[in-house]
Amino acid sequence: MKELERQLEIIKRNTVEVIEESELRKKLERSISTGKPLRVKYGIDPTSPEIHLGHMVLIRKLRHFQLLGHKVFFLIGDFTARIGDPTGRNETRPILSREEIKKNLNTYVEQVSKVLDVDKAEFVYNGNWLSILSIEEFIKIASCFTIAQILERDDFSARYKSGKAIYFHEFMYPLFQGYDSVVLESDIEIGATEQKFNLLAGRTLQEFFGQEKQVVITMPILVGTDGKMKMSKSYKNHIPVSTTPEDMFGKIMSIQDTLMESYTKLLTDIDIEKFKIQIEKNPRQAKAILAKEIVGQFFSSQDAEKAEMSFNRIFKEKQIPEDIPVIEIPFSKIGQKKVNIVDLLFLAGFVPSKSEAKRLIQQNAVRVDGKTITDINTEIEAEGKVFKVGKRKFAKIKIVQL
């Protein structure tokens, strides 16, 4: 059956594991012959309103499922977010309030829509069923697992061994995620490799509830801009989706060369074998192509072009960017024409404190209209001047009457 092989090839691309492939075949066969789409589940915690490229690896996979005609269930873990999945962490997460979660939810769909066909996907919230789950039902669920099994999980055992606290509610997280699969009757659940345990919990519970087990597909973890840890906002090594084309372009340009291959594979449709040669020949140029390709996905190819031009302008030709943000400062805050440079940097929001401003000046990091400021006692007339603070902070100051 040609269609089956075609689908399998696309689905399996870039995956780390498919558990079990034979089951996936069976499901696909059935889907093709009956015309009934498979139910594909992907869940995220709305703990942070920012989706970054790391999420996009999974969302691209979902998009492929959509293109193959399957049904995507985008699960928003509004309930489980309040527990906080301890995955990949060595510490307990703070519990989020309902308000915080709600706030985060709103921005999700929009960000995802850049890659996923959101009209065809179904967005579901696990709070709808988990918040009314009876204790009785919960005990049933809990009886499917042993403590040793859960403790087996890598991060739990690491914490346990190093003498750190593991709280009971964290222990239950995989159970809830698994139960979500039961409610959704999912055929397939995808997640990053670190999610494997949680994904497998779904299989256990579906079997217990007399359902066909979901196929678990794990994807590689995207490494963040630091080149070491997984991309995550809390490690500050992430590339957010909701940013400017210029910023995204620049951030991709700053990744380590060794990451280029995985970024290409996981975030673009570029033919990796051909691209590898290019990476070797001219890494800097290859990275620019990669950056343009990724930026183009989230914005337009024109935006990507512009981002590249602006990037070259600033960093290759060492000029100031074309579009410089304007920072308005009310005249009342200054009270006179000339201002001390330290106060100004602080008022304009370039730095979090005046001490920081002084440090930067002493380190030759501050330029006004191209001239480096070296004295912290400098008094300047700021109106209309272009400030450069550090490598990449540019702004024009405008004094406004208020």
Add this chain to the structure above:
RNA sequence: GGGUAGGUGGCCGAGUGGAAAUGGCAGCAGACUGUAAAUCUGCCGGCGUUAGCCUACGGAGGUUCGAAUCCUCCCCUGCCCA
């Protein structure tokens, strides 16, 4: 409930009466570059007329000229016992 070891700056982790608190990591800036890596240098609580002042070692009190360090009470975590 009993015993025991602990809680130090974003993180790890020294320090046991007189230092805004040794290190390391992360971060920031400068040099070099391809806003890559590596390397080197400097910075890395806040305010300041640059003398100094304020805030900080789980929390609250206390002893002392002086406390992260000593005492009391409280909160939290690990481990062992029940």
